[in-house]
Structure formats: structure tokens, C-alpha cells
Amino acid sequence: MMHRNSLTTSLRRRFTRRQFLQAAGGGAAGLAGILTAGRPPAYAQTRELTFLTATAFVPEADLEVKRQLEEWGAQNRVRVRFDIIAHLQLAAKKAAEVQARSGHDITCLGPGLGDGELYFDYLVDLDDIAPSIGANNGGWLNESDYIFRGKWKLLPWWFGAYPMAYRTDILEKLGEKVPDTWEDWLQVSKKAKAMGHPIGIPIAHCGDANISLFSMLWCYGASYVAKDGKTIAINSPQTREVLEFVGRLYREAMEPEVLAWDDASNNRGLNAGKLFAIHNPISAYESAKASKIKIPGSEREIHEVIDHVNSPRGPADRKTTSFYYCVGIWNFSKQVDLAKEFLKYHFSPEQQHKFIAAGRGFTMSHLVNLNRHPVYGINPKHRHLPEVAKATVAPAWPGTQTAASQLTWDLFVIPDMFSHFVTGSMTAPQAIEWAERELKEIYAGRRVKKS
Amino acid sequence: MSNRRPWTKRIRPLFTLYMPIGPFVFFALFPLYFMFLATFKQDAELYNLDAIPFLITKRPTWAHYQFLSEQTLFWSWFRNSLVVSAAATVVSVVIGILAAYPLARLKFRGAEAFGIAIFITYLVPPSLLFLPLTTVVNRLGLSDSLWSLVATYPTFLVPFCTWLLMGYFRAVPKEIEECAMIDGCNRLQALVKILLPVAIPGIICAGLFAFTLSWNEFLYSLVFVSPSESKTITVGVFSDLIRGDVYYWGSLLAGASIGSLPIVIAYVFFLDFYVSGLTAGAIK
Numbered sequence: 001m002m003h004r005n006s007l008t009t010s011l012r013r014r015f016t017r018r019q020f021l022q023a024a025g026g027g028a029a030g031l032a033g034i035l036t037a038g039r040p041p042a043y044a045q046t047r048e049l050t051f052l053t054a055t056a057f058v059p060e061a062d063l064e065v066k067r068q069l070e071e072w073g074a075q076n077r078v079r080v081r082f083d084i085i086a087h088l089q090l091a092a093k094k095a096a097e098v099q100a101r102s103g104h105d106i107t108c109l110g111p112g113l114g115d116g117e118l119y120f121d122y123l124v125d126l127d128d129i130a131p132s133i134g135a136n137n138g139g140w141l142n143e144s145d146y147i148f149r150g151k152w153k154l155l156p157w158w159f160g161a162y163p164m165a166y167r168t169d170i171l172e173k174l175g176e177k178v179p180d181t182w183e184d185w186l187q188v189s190k191k192a193k194a195m196g197h198p199i200g201i202p203i204a205h206c207g208d209a210n211i212s213l214f215s216m217l218w219c220y221g222a223s224y225v226a227k228d229g230k231t232i233a234i235n236s237p238q239t240r241e242v243l244e245f246v247g248r249l250y251r252e253a254m255e256p257e258v259l260a261w262d263d264a265s266n267n268r269g270l271n272a273g274k275l276f277a278i279h280n281p282i283s284a285y286e287s288a289k290a291s292k293i294k295i296p297g298s299e300r301e302i303h304e305v306i307d308h309v310n311s312p313r314g315p316a317d318r319k320t321t322s323f324y325y326c327v328g329i330w331n332f333s334k335q336v337d338l339a340k341e342f343l344k345y346h347f348s349p350e351q352q353h354k355f356i357a358a359g360r361g362f363t364m365s366h367l368v369n370l371n372r373h374p375v376y377g378i379n380p381k382h383r384h385l386p387e388v389a390k391a392t393v394a395p396a397w398p399g400t401q402t403a404a405s406q407l408t409w410d411l412f413v414i415p416d417m418f419s420h421f422v423t424g425s426m427t428a429p430q431a432i433e434w435a436e437r438e439l440k441e442i443y444a445g446r447r448v449k450k451s
Numbered sequence: 452m453s454n455r456r457p458w459t460k461r462i463r464p465l466f467t468l469y470m471p472i473g474p475f476v477f478f479a480l481f482p483l484y485f486m487f488l489a490t491f492k493q494d495a496e497l498y499n500l501d502a503i504p505f506l507i508t509k510r511p512t513w514a515h516y517q518f519l520s521e522q523t524l525f526w527s528w529f530r531n532s533l534v535v536s537a538a539a540t541v542v543s544v545v546i547g548i549l550a551a552y553p554l555a556r557l558k559f560r561g562a563e564a565f566g567i568a569i570f571i572t573y574l575v576p577p578s579l580l581f582l583p584l585t586t587v588v589n590r591l592g593l594s595d596s597l598w599s600l601v602a603t604y605p606t607f608l609v610p611f612c613t614w615l616l617m618g619y620f621r622a623v624p625k626e627i628e629e630c631a632m633i634d635g636c637n638r639l640q641a642l643v644k645i646l647l648p649v650a651i652p653g654i655i656c657a658g659l660f661a662f663t664l665s666w667n668e669f670l671y672s673l674v675f676v677s678p679s680e681s682k683t684i685t686v687g688v689f690s691d692l693i694r695g696d697v698y699y700w701g702s703l704l705a706g707a708s709i710g711s712l713p714i715v716i717a718y719v720f721f722l723d724f725y726v727s728g729l730t731a732g733a734i735k
Contacts, residue, residue: 052677057695083677086690092581096674099582102589104677160695208696263696272498280696287697291494296501 048079049338052097053108054087054325057160057283057362064358065346072345078338087111091410097330098122105333106342109154111207111323113394114406116148124329124336126152126343133347138369145394145401146326146366155343156366158359159322161388162211163308165270165284166277169295170197170305182219182245182312185277189253192276199253200275202261202415203246203422207323209261209415212279214321214395216242217414219314224414224439229400232439234417235432238316243421243428250422259419273302279320282308282362282382310384311391320388321395322364364389404443413438483711490515490705497700515701519692525706527680528687533713535597535672535683536665539604543661544654546605547612552642554613555620556628566617573610577670580606588675599675600683604665611664612657619653619728620646655721656728663714684710 051069056062066082073080083104085093090108097103098119109115116123130152134140146156164185170192171178179185189199202209217223222238225231250258257265267284269275273296278284289303311320329339345351349369356365356373361382365371376385396405408414417435420426426434485504489497491511496502502509519525553559554566584603585594593599627649628641636644647654672683682690688706692699718725 050677055690055694057697059694081678083679084690085673085677085686086693087695088693089673089689092670093674093677096582096585100585100589100594102585102594264698267696268498272500274500283696291498293495293498296499 047335047338048081049073049106049335049342050081050083050104051106051342052083052085052093052104053327054090054111055084056359057281058286058359060358060360061158061355061363064355068346068351068355069342072342076338076341078335094119101332103330103332105335105339106327106329108157109326109328111325112406112409113145113154113156113324113326113396113401114403114409115326115328116146116153116401117403118406119328120148120153122331123153124331124333124339126155126329126340129340129344129347130155133344134367137347137349137352137365137367139367141366141368141371141389142394148401154326154328155347157325157327158355158363158365159324159392160281160283160362161364161385161392162215162279162281162311162320162322163384163388164277164310164312165280165282165306165308167197167270167275168305168307170195170276178309180310180313182216182249182314185312186245186249186253189249189276193253193255197274197276198255199249200258200261200266200269200278201246201249201254202258202266203250203419204259204261204415205412206261206263206265206415208263208266208280210395210409210412211321211323213246213414213418215279215311215319216246216314218319218393218397219312219317220245221314221316223398224408224435225396225399225405225443227398229396229402229405230443232436232443234439235436239432240428243418243431246418247422247428259423270306271302272296279311281322282385285381286360286362307381308384310387318391319393319397320391321397322392324366324394361385364392404445407442408439411438411442413442486704487708490701490708492701494701512701515699515705518699519702519705519709523691523702524680524682524687525684525709528682528684529709531597531681532666532684532710535600535604536662538601539608539665540658540661542601543605543608543612544658546609547616547657548642548647548654550609550613551616551620552646555617556625566614569610570614573607573614577607577668581670581674584671585674594675595677595681597676597681600665600668600672603671603675604668608661608664612661615657615660615728616650616653619650619656623649652724652727654728655724659717659721659725662717666710666714 049069051065053062053065062082062084069080069082072078090110093103094107094109094115097107109119130140130146133155134143140146140156146152146154164179166178171188173195174188174191176188176191179188185199192198201212203213214224217239220238220242222234222236222242224234226233266275266278266280267287270278270280270284271288271291271293285303285306285308288306289301293302294300295302295305311318327343329336329343333339346355347367352365352367352370353373356363356370357375359375361375361379364385365373371386371389376382394401395409396402399405413435416438417431420434421428421431488505488507491513492502492507493509493512493514496507496509550569554562554569584606588594588599588603591599591602593602623646628645631641631645632638667685668683669685669689672686676682676686679687679691684706688703688710692703692706
């Protein structure tokens with residue numbers, strides 16, 4: 001009893017309820033102070049420049065940007081940090097940083113130009129650096145695409161050209177020439193499918209589907225939005241013609257799995273020896289080469305029989321698009337001037353030359369001079385890439401890039417229109433009307449603000 | 452005649468137990484087997500449509516594990532996941548115990564409503580919470596550090612731990628605590644010296660579950676932590692081994708195989724406690 005009482009007493013002496021409440025109250029007050037102040041404690045504020053980007057297909061391209069950032073940082077005595085995340089997660093990261101008004105200084109934007117409108121109020125004006133960068137590099141490819149409400153809010157950084165990648169050995173067995181039009185590709189692919197090698201154009205929720213199907217719309221003289229960037233133009237005879245064409249392509253030259261593809265599926269299909277052709281950057285070819293994948297039933301490596309030609313043309317035109325990665329500076333960055341200095345450094349001719357070289361032909365620039373880079377002449381299989389770049393337009397073509405056009409891309413409205421038709425769940429007029437309703441809702445909800 | 456009965460007794464479990472369970476075991480273990488096997492296949496075999504998917508038909512390779520170890524910061528990510536999961540588990544279980552005890556034992560106004568409110572917070576999806584939590588994390592100066600995860604993971608771990616431990620504590624007879632208090636223990640002593648030793652299975656169960664949820668968590672780790680060396684295994688493997696439209700399948704699966712080991716080991720050793728903890732509240 002005596003022992004228990006002294007134990008209880010000693011416990012009471014060590015820590016009373018009042019002392020506990022006082023400590024907890026003090027801690028809570030300190031925490032409230034930090035939260036109310038709205039910024040981290042002073043020791044955390046340092047002179048540092050941070051850059052967030054999405055992983056590039058070619059690791060060396062990321063390493064080159066990191067090298068340039070570190071080199072510039074060493075020259076200017078600035079601590080730098082280069083962070084990469086998967087491209088599919090970039091949207092969540094951007095949203096979080098804008099919500100918190102805190103995060104990286106320089107951020108990768110895209111894929112697509114719509115971020116210039118979507119994040120217009122959160123990006124720093126780059127009017128003081130963009131024109132001179134263009135002038136130093138022979139000009140920008142399509143300057144009007146990159147300007148929002150009369151301002152430069154982002155710098156277009158790189159895109160991947162979308163040629164047709166095809167099996168030369170299968171084409172040889174068929175005794176056919178290399179097709180040039182979408183209709184020619186359909187006719188040749190019908191024969192290839194009979195041999196067990198269908199063509200692979202995704203009609204699914206993936207970036208490749210947007211790109212290929214947008215390309216087909218434009219090649220047949222259709223578009224989903226007019227040049228004014230506001231009028232929905234999807235309901236046209238040309239769209240009906242494209243729908244019928246894609247219906248034939250799906251039934252006669254493809255397999256139903258294309259309805260469930262992601263961006264990696266066509267790469268896998270080509271590299272596994274199943275597909276005859278895909279509409280894709282050179283990533284499939286390069287990864288087959290790196291992994292030494294063989295032609296099924298043979299010891300020959302499959303990359304030896306993969307080649308690339310220009311993106312197909314249609315009755316009206318030859319147009320395609322791509323994922324456009326851009327860079328911008330958040331206006332809540334505390335290092336806006338430093339960020340601009342680095343972007344001027346990175347977009348200088350010498351550094352851009354090294355960046356494009358590191359991409360090994362995968363990364364195409366929006367700067368005129370860089371599209372004549374010798375890297376595209378090193379591998380004969382990359383010889384058509386500059387032509388593809390010339391046929392590449394921004395995703396909202398012929399309209400302007402807006403938040404609504406970005407939403408059209410992100411919600412896969414056009415691939416859904418095609419999938420409704422090819423699966424038979426809607427007739428062509430129904431599918432087009434459905435798409436028109438969807439687009440009108442999107443564009444009504446996202447009107448372009450007058451500057 | 453006397454030998455036939457033991458023989459039928461021996462063979463009966465084959466038909467009444469093993470054969471019915473067999474398909475479920477196969478269904479559960481086959482993905483692990485396939486994943487593990489694929490990590491030793493060369494890329495050429497992974498893409499070969501004529502290869503037998505359930506066997507390695509060409510020379511096995513360590514290349515995917517080598518790439519994972521040498522070309523990525525995989526072991527840093529592994530260590531980060533271990534540290535964050537362990538720390539978040541300890542914090543959550545301690546807070547869960549301190550919350551569950553009064554809710555299970557003490558009668559005060561609003562106890563039931565408070566218990567329901569704690570559980571409801573568990574139902575709020577992280578995809579809604581990550582945006583406001585980003586603001587909190589940045590204002591605390593924790594962004595881009597592992598402490599941001601240790602601070603935010605309890606938001607979804609504590610409700611579940613509390614709910615689980617409440618059920619477990621209610622299943623422990625309160626008379627043993629009352630006896631201790633009659634003998635001179637206060638509430639805290641009764642909790643620490645009497646209830647917690649009896650509730651070890653429930654605590655282990657809560658800890659296992661908290662560790663598993665922390666280990667597998669992706670969204671907060673993606674949003675709150677950016678530097679490559681500070682990423683957790685879920686984000687790091689995804690970021691570095693999926694580049695555009697190219698998936699490094701062998702290394703991805705190698706990362707997943709190694710990443711699943713701590714959970715597998717933990718459950719192998721503590722499975723009995725886990726089942727006991729989950730079912731304790733169901734039996735009166």
C-alpha cells in the first residue's frame with residue numbers, strides 16, 4: 001500500500017493534468033501562428049530555383065536539362081533543384097501547387113497548350129523574353145498558337161512528331177508501295193490483317209487516340225471548332241465522311257482491342273510483332289532497339305524492319321498534331337527574375353542545340369532553326385521527322401488554344417464520338433450530334449475572357 | 452477393416468478442404484507468381500507472343516533488378532517508404548489507442564456522435580482532401596519532405612485505427628480494469644498496464660493495417676514530395692520506370708516484387724493477430 005501510494009504520488013509529481021493542458025495549448029498556439037502567418041518559418045526561406053517537369057521518353061533529355069540547370073546555378077550561385085514526375089500525374093501536381101500558391105518556380109505545362117488559358121491568372125507574363133528567344137532561334141513555328149489574350153504566358157518547349165511507323169518486311173511480303181494517304185493505309189492494312197498483322201490506331205481514352213483521330217478529321221477537311229475558336233464545327237459532311245472511313249478502318253483493318261488501348265499499347269503491339277503499322281513517335285522503334293526484341297519465330301531484331309514515313313494525308317490536307325509540352329513560371333514564385341534568366345539560358349541556341357541532340361530525334365522544337373538539327377539526319381529511319389513537324393499543328397487547330405480546347409482533349413470527346421459509331425451504339429448522325437452537344441457544353445462553360 | 456477408416460479419414464480433407472480452397476489460393480497467388488517470374492525474363496521474351504507466359508523459356512536475367520538498383524534511386528525510395536510507414540503507423544496507433552479508450556470505456560455526452568464522426572472522416576476520399584492539405588503542408592513548411600507524409604497519413608489512418616481498437620477494447624471485459632482501479636491504478640495505468648497487454652492482437656492488427664495503407668499510398672506522396680531522392684516507392688517506381696509511352700516492364704515488376712515483400716513478411720508473421728483483431732468485436 002505504501003509502495004503503491006508513493007508510485008502514484010511520483011507519477012503525479014512528474015506530470016499533472018494542468019501541465020499537460022498548458023503544453024498542449026502552447027503547441028496549438030504555435031501551430032496556429034504558423035498557419036495564420038501563411039508562410040514557413042524563416043529558416044526555410046532560401047535562394048533556390050526549382051523546376052518540375054514530366055519524364056521524357058528519352059532519359060538523356062531529362063539529364064541534359066538537369067545538367068543545364070546545375071551549370072547555370074553554379075555560374076549564378078543559385079541552388080537549383082530539378083524534379084521529374086510521370087506525365088500522367090502532372091495535372092494533379094499543377095492543381096495542388098496552384099491551390100497552395102506554393103511549389104516549384106518553373107513548371108512544365110501541358111501536354112497541350114490549353115494550360116496557357118487554364119492557368120492564365122497564375123502564370124507570369126513572358127512578353128519580355130519570348131520574342132527575343134524566337135528571334136535568336138530563327139523564329140517560333142506558329143507564334144499565334146502560343147499567345148493567350150495577347151500575352152506570352154508560356155514558352156512552347158518540345159513535342160514528339162507523329163509519323164507512321166510500319167513493318168517493312170510485311171509491306172515487302174504484300175508487294176505494296178509505302179502508302180501516303182489514309183485510304184491507302186486502309187487498303188494495304190486490310191491485306192496485312194488477313195496475314196495476321198492488323199494496323200493499330202487507338203479509339204480509346206489515350207493521347208494517341210486524340211492525335212490520330214484529330215489528324216484524320218483535318219485530313220478530310222473537318223474540324224471540331226472553327227477558326228474563331230468558339231464556333232463548334234463538328235457537324236459537317238466532312239466529319240460524316242471521316243466517321244465512315246474510321247468505321248471501315250476499324251472493321252476491315254483493326255481489332256476490337258483498340259477500343260481499350262492506352263498510350264503504350266500500340267508500342268507493345270508493334271514491338272511484339274503483331275501490328276503492321278501504328279501512328280506514333282519513334283519511341284516504339286527506339287525501345288525495340290534498346291531491348292533487342294526479336295521478330296517472332298526469328299533471331300532477327302525487329303527494329304531492323306521498322307521504318308517511319310510522314311503522317312498520312314487525306315483528300316483535303318496533310319495535318320497532324322502532338323502533345324505539346326511547354327514551360328511557364330508560377331506567379332507565386334519568389335524567384336521570378338531568376339526563373340526568367342534560366343529560361344533565357346536554356347532557350348539560347350547553344351543550349352537548345354544540346355537539348356535537342358540529347359532527345360535523339362524524339363524531341364522536336366517549336367523554334368524554326370532547331371527543326372533543321374543534324375540529329376534528325378543521323379539515323380535514316382528518322383529522315384521524315386522534319387516533314388512531320390511541318391505538318392504538325394496545335395490540337396485546337398484551326399481555332400485558338402483555350403481552356404475549352406484543353407478540356408476537349410482531356411475528356412476524349414472526339415475518340416468517344418468515333419467509338420460510339422464504330423461499336424454500333426450510335427449511327428453516324430447520332431454520334432456527331434452527341435459530340436456537338438458535348439462540345440457546346442464545354443465551350444459554353446469555358447468562354448474566353450476578354451483581355 | 453480397421454485400416455479403411457483411417458485411410459478415408461486421411462483422404463477426406465483433400466476433397467472437403469484442399470480442393471475447394473485450391474482455386475482461391477491459385478487465384479490469389481497466381482498474379483504474384485506471374486509478376487515474380489516476369490522479373491527474370493529478358494525483354495525479348497516478355498514481348499514474344501509465342502513464349503509460354505508461365506515459364507522462363509530463355510536464359511533468366513538479373514538485368515531488371517540491376518537496372519532498378521543502379522539506374523534509379525529505388526533503394527532510397529524503399530528506405531523512405533519504410534521510414535514514413537513506420538513513423539505514420541506508430542503515430543496513428545498511439546493516437547488511435549488514446550481516442551479509442553475513452554470512446555469504448557467512458558460514458559460522456561456526445562461519445563457516440565464523436566465515434567461516428569471519427570469514422571466518417573475515414574470515408575472522405577484523399578482525392579478531395581489533397582488540395583486543402585497541400586495548403587496546410589506548405590504553410591507548415593513541410594512540403595518536399597518526408598515529414599509532410601508523416602503528418603498527413605494519420606488523417607486517414609487514425610479513424611480506422613480508432614474504429615478498430617474501439618471494437619477490440621469493447622470486447623475486453625471491463626471488470627479486469629475495474630479490479631486494477633480498485634487496487635489503486637488510475638485510468639492511465641489501467642490502460643497501459645492492464646488493457647494494452649490484453650489488447651495486443653488488436654493493436655497489432657491496427658498497426659498492420661496502418662502500415663499497409665501507408666506503404667501503398669500514392670496521391671499524397673506524389674503531391675507533397677517532389678525531389679527524386681525523397682520519393683516513396685509507389686511514386687518513384689511509377690515516375691522513373693514509365694517514360695511517356697514506354698514502360699520498363701521488367702524493372703517495374705521487379706520494383707513491385709521487392710516492394711511487396713515487407714507487407715508479405717509482416718502478414719506471414721502476424722496473420723493470426725490480424726484475424727483475431729478484425730473479428731474480436733464481432734463476438735460477444
